[in-house]
Amino acid sequence: MQLIDTHVHINFDVFQQDLKALQQRWQDAGVVHLIHSCVEPSEFSSIQALADCFSELSFAVGLHPLDAAKWTPTSAAELLTLAQSDPRIVAIGELGLDYFKAENQQQQMEVCRGQLAIAQQLNKPIIVHCRDAAAPLRELFAEFNNLRGVMHCWAGNPEETQWFLDLGFYISFSGIVTFKKAEAIQASAQMVPSDRLLVETDCPFLAPVPKRGKRNEPAYVRHVAEKVAQLRGISLETLAAQTTENACTLFNLNLN
Numbered sequence: 001m002q003l004i005d006t007h008v009h010i011n012f013d014v015f016q017q018d019l020k021a022l023q024q025r026w027q028d029a030g031v032v033h034l035i036h037s038c039v040e041p042s043e044f045s046s047i048q049a050l051a052d053c054f055s056e057l058s059f060a061v062g063l064h065p066l067d068a069a070k071w072t073p074t075s076a077a078e079l080l081t082l083a084q085s086d087p088r089i090v091a092i093g094e095l096g097l098d099y100f101k102a103e104n105q106q107q108q109m110e111v112c113r114g115q116l117a118i119a120q121q122l123n124k125p126i127i128v129h130c131r132d133a134a135a136p137l138r139e140l141f142a143e144f145n146n147l148r149g150v151m152h153c154w155a156g157n158p159e160e161t162q163w164f165l166d167l168g169f170y171i172s173f174s175g176i177v178t179f180k181k182a183e184a185i186q187a188s189a190q191m192v193p194s195d196r197l198l199v200e201t202d203c204p205f206l207a208p209v210p211k212r213g214k215r216n217e218p219a220y221v222r223h224v225a226e227k228v229a230q231l232r233g234i235s236l237e238t239l240a241a242q243t244t245e246n247a248c249t250l251f252n253l254n255l256n
């Protein structure tokens with residue numbers, strides 16, 4: 001069985017002491033590839049160094065909406081250059097809108113718009129962070145043609161899920177789908193077509209049940225996959241095959 005964790009942040013300090021053990025555990029869990037997300041371009045060299053160590057890593061470059069204040073007049077040009085600097089870069093992101101407690105909604109919108117233009121120009125998929133902002137994000141996406149990508153760590157209800165399915169997006173479920181009170185998200189996990197479904201950990205955050213509250217890590221994507229398979233009434237093996245094929249299609253991966 002092969003799984004792909006489509007969203008990790010293993011460059012964070014909490015992993016620096018045991019990266020090799022981490023890799024052993026993700027390999028034991030059947031994880032054959034990982035997509036490393038990027039919250040700000042200054043992380044680029046640390047992510048690139050990890051990809052040098054772990055051949056199963058592909059990565060993204062982008063600016064997270066909660067870091068929108070770091071966007072400057074030269075950011076777009078810098079991002080464009082970085083995104084073309086390494087063949088292991090498979091996506092732009094993470095980008096998006098996070099309106100939970102936000103007071104800089106206009107700024108977030110501009111920063112997201114700038115990155116969408118880059119993704120469109122390079123014909124790269126986007127990794128989308130969306131929190132309390134599904135409606136404005138849907139409107140923003142409508143300004144562009146041919147956007148493709150994934151709604152990562154998805155926590156939307158079925159209606160919102162349908163909006164992004166209609167726009168052609170993949171939907172990626174994280175440990176949140178295993179939480180007790182996640183009925184709306186679980187309903188979303190049941191309705192996504194099998195050719196649009198992805199799984200992820202978003203580690204080190206949001207560890208799935210039965211690891212909830214602990215540091216999350218790529219091996220735990222198996223718990224997410226088990227839950228989504230159970231919700232959809234299919235075997236873990238089938239779910240793994242579907243989501244792995246989808247990740248390869250979206251990010252243009254070649255597993256060997």
Ligand SMILES: [Zn+2]
Pocket residue numbers: 007009037094202
């Ligand atoms: Zn992330």
